[in-house]
Amino acid sequence: MPSSHSRAEKKRRLRALLARTGAMSLVLSSHEAVSWYLDGVRTHVSLAGPPVAAVRVSPEEDRILVATNEAERLIAEELLPQDRAYVVRVPWDLAPAQAALAEGYAVAESALAADLRALRAALTPDETDRYRALCRESARVLTDVAAAASASMSEREVAAALAAGLIARGIDPIVLLVAGEWRVPHRHPLPTASPLGRRAMLVVGGRRHGLIANATRWVGEPHPDDERILAVEAAYLDATRPGMRLDEIFAVGAAAYAAAGFGPREWQRHHQGGPTGYAGRDPRATAATTDVVQENHAFAWNPTAPGVKAEDTVLATSGGIEVLTVDPRWPTVHVDGRMRPAVMPFR
Numbered sequence: 001m002p003s004s005h006s007r008a009e010k011k012r013r014l015r016a017l018l019a020r021t022g023a024m025s026l027v028l029s030s031h032e033a034v035s036w037y038l039d040g041v042r043t044h045v046s047l048a049g050p051p052v053a054a055v056r057v058s059p060e061e062d063r064i065l066v067a068t069n070e071a072e073r074l075i076a077e078e079l080l081p082q083d084r085a086y087v088v089r090v091p092w093d094l095a096p097a098q099a100a101l102a103e104g105y106a107v108a109e110s111a112l113a114a115d116l117r118a119l120r121a122a123l124t125p126d127e128t129d130r131y132r133a134l135c136r137e138s139a140r141v142l143t144d145v146a147a148a149a150s151a152s153m154s155e156r157e158v159a160a161a162l163a164a165g166l167i168a169r170g171i172d173p174i175v176l177l178v179a180g181e182w183r184v185p186h187r188h189p190l191p192t193a194s195p196l197g198r199r200a201m202l203v204v205g206g207r208r209h210g211l212i213a214n215a216t217r218w219v220g221e222p223h224p225d226d227e228r229i230l231a232v233e234a235a236y237l238d239a240t241r242p243g244m245r246l247d248e249i250f251a252v253g254a255a256a257y258a259a260a261g262f263g264p265r266e267w268q269r270h271h272q273g274g275p276t277g278y279a280g281r282d283p284r285a286t287a288a289t290t291d292v293v294q295e296n297h298a299f300a301w302n303p304t305a306p307g308v309k310a311e312d313t314v315l316a317t318s319g320g321i322e323v324l325t326v327d328p329r330w331p332t333v334h335v336d337g338r339m340r341p342a343v344m345p346f347r
Contacts, residue, residue, distance in 0.1 A: 002039035003126035025058035029097035032278035035210030041078040054096035135324035138213040141165035155191035175205030214300035215325040216311035233310040234336035273302040
């Protein structure tokens with residue numbers, strides 16, 4: 001359930017932004033912004049569809065615009081009691097964000113995108129607790145499925161087991177990737193009927209309370225580059241400290257490929273990840289991204305090279321990196337002072 005303490009803190013942050021920018025009101029319209037501001041409500045019906053709600057925020061009050069056919073469910077099951085009075089029903093054939101902007105004198109979310117990312121970055125204590133629980137459970141699902149996998153299973157069978165495990169825990173699977181031995185060169189392998197063979201990659205992105213857990217695991221036989229890609233990941237994690245800019249961290253991680261023995265431009269063959277939380281990547285880090293790391297800021301770096309990849313959801317704090325997607329049953333190796341996932345052999 002949403003937290004009234006987190007909700008109050010987010011109101012404070014957003015009203016300070018309005019005062020700083022001089023905006024009379026702001027319309028939140030994306031899944032990540034609406035779910036963040038309403039502290040974890042489910043904003044979707046179809047995972048591929050637009051949000052069923054938008055929020056018009058002004059210094060005086062919030063107006064939560066909801067499609068008429070979704071309003072009763074959100075009031076009964078999602079919203080905090082104090083938010084229910086601010087629900088405004090709009091016709092099902094009118095997008096809530098469009099209705100909110102039509103009232104006039106409002107700034108669209110896109111105009112303040114970078115500011116809103118900064119507001120979302122520092123997780124509240126309630127959000128941090130929810131995120132730890134989500135990430136632990138997502139990691140357990142990966143362990144359960146990997147421990148039961150065999151070389152003869154198809155990628156789709158494994159994906160179905162991952163989906164079942166996540167959904168049983170109230171986690172929406174928004175990313176499910178599985179690559180068997182013959183498809184591991186693909187960086188984003190949507191599952192097929194192909195068997196796993198001697199080595200396979202399992203990737204999940206699971207959302208609950210608006211937050212997204214991201215993790216990658218390997219099963220079967222080890223690869224000569226497994227530890228080298230973890231060395232690249234270690235460079236990213238070591239540089240991810242409050243106060244650092246994303247472009248600075250990106251430069252450290254990109255340079256780490258050559259230091260680990262990969263081609264110096266290997267980083268150009270796939271995105272490297274970045275901040276996470278209410279979006280899978282919020283934003284995807286590049287050499288031109290200047291967002292600043294904050295205290296209690298979630299990240300999911302995902303360095304890759306042919307046949308290898310590393311990815312976990314972590315929390316950046318002034319005390320160091322806390323890895324959130326952890327299951328003690330998974331085999332590990334020691335890399336740069338951290339225990340990192342090794343390859344789990346087939347049963």
